[in-house]
Amino acid sequence: MRIKNILFALTAAALAIPTVSCGNSGSSGSSSSETETASAAEDTSADEMTTTGETTDEAADETTSKADSEESTYDLSTLTAGEELSPAVWKVTDPATGNHIFLIGTVHITPQGNIDFPDYVEEAYNSCDSIAIEYDTRKLMTDLTAVQEFLSQLLYTDGTTIKDHLSPEAYEAAVESMKERGTYYPMIENYHVGFIITQTGSASITDIKGLSIEGVDWKFAERADKDGKEIINIETIDTQADAITAMSDDYASYMILSSREQTASQAAEQYADIYNCWARGDIDSMIDVMEPSDDLPEELLDDHAEYLSIIVNERNKGMADAAESYIKDGKNCFFMVGALHFSGDRGVDDLLEEKGFTVERID
Numbered sequence: 001m002r003i004k005n006i007l008f009a010l011t012a013a014a015l016a017i018p019t020v021s022c023g024n025s026g027s028s029g030s031s032s033s034e035t036e037t038a039s040a041a042e043d044t045s046a047d048e049m050t051t052t053g054e055t056t057d058e059a060a061d062e063t064t065s066k067a068d069s070e071e072s073t074y075d076l077s078t079l080t081a082g083e084e085l086s087p088a089v090w091k092v093t094d095p096a097t098g099n100h101i102f103l104i105g106t107v108h109i110t111p112q113g114n115i116d117f118p119d120y121v122e123e124a125y126n127s128c129d130s131i132a133i134e135y136d137t138r139k140l141m142t143d144l145t146a147v148q149e150f151l152s153q154l155l156y157t158d159g160t161t162i163k164d165h166l167s168p169e170a171y172e173a174a175v176e177s178m179k180e181r182g183t184y185y186p187m188i189e190n191y192h193v194g195f196i197i198t199q200t201g202s203a204s205i206t207d208i209k210g211l212s213i214e215g216v217d218w219k220f221a222e223r224a225d226k227d228g229k230e231i232i233n234i235e236t237i238d239t240q241a242d243a244i245t246a247m248s249d250d251y252a253s254y255m256i257l258s259s260r261e262q263t264a265s266q267a268a269e270q271y272a273d274i275y276n277c278w279a280r281g282d283i284d285s286m287i288d289v290m291e292p293s294d295d296l297p298e299e300l301l302d303d304h305a306e307y308l309s310i311i312v313n314e315r316n317k318g319m320a321d322a323a324e325s326y327i328k329d330g331k332n333c334f335f336m337v338g339a340l341h342f343s344g345d346r347g348v349d350d351l352l353e354e355k356g357f358t359v360e361r362i363d
Helices: 006-013 034-042 046-067 076-080 119-127 144-152 168-181 186-190 193-200 216-227 237-244 249-261 264-279 283-290 298-328 348-354
Strands: 089-093 100-106 130-133 230-233 333-338 358-362
Touching: 076 264, 089 119, 089 298, 089 348, 100 119, 100 216, 100 298, 100 348, 130 216, 130 298, 144 237, 168 193, 168 249, 193 237, 193 249, 216 230, 216 333, 237 298, 249 298, 264 283, 298 333, 298 348, 348 358
Parallel strands: 100 333, 130 230, 130 333
Antiparallel strands: 089 100, 089 358
């Protein structure tokens, strides 16, 4: 399973925040104001807000028209139907104390509707007093102050704009893409190219029916609230922001142009491939999505490797350290992070085994 645009893989199975910041009006069943909230959060000029709103309304009409066309709309639920759900779950035990936690790989984008988890997942969740997730992104959907604090970390502070960082072709493609989706407003050009990619990447997402950005971790967080379980943030908002801004300018230009070449059909198929791997517990197959695509220029291979090292491998270490501390502190928690963080031989589960814990997969 080779993913042409790694943005799809990271959005689906590695990084929670972009699924919120990119917005997904009309296709996820979530609040249609996600993109508007992110856009308005930075805009301190009333005149500019008015202009932005008018632009958004016009583009929204075009988006609705496209979404209504069978030629540009694809249903994720039909591409993921029929998979028997058996996601990967591990029990991690400290041999010295007997303290343990459960791990589960998640996906941040799912088909719409409820997910009926198998008994072993339900038993693991019910046995825990708390859940640990990458970051509880639900706050960014309702708290404007939190949105402002997050997005302020993605601004260039040296006086430059995306026009200074992207190739001319990528800059034009990014602006055109955002205008098409109603996410463009003048101030957005002050944001890091990593954030811009979350906006341009939403172009294909908004054409996919049956897609929800309320991922597995989101669904369990909702349940934990109702069940009175503690919700622990494994990472800080700073960590998530650092991951978004880890991409080099040249690699970002390539990604933007690559995103523009992707059709809604290709995006839906790639999301479905990732979801189906997760659904059948085939975690290690996901490592293939991190391989560079065949058309990646040779001069960008190092940029690709460095980006993945920061956004996956380095974060794996932090996640394993957090899991270790929860076990040693006797926290009885259900620890859930994107499934890509368990792929290969340097996943969170592997790192915990190296630390001396007993790691056993359960089903």
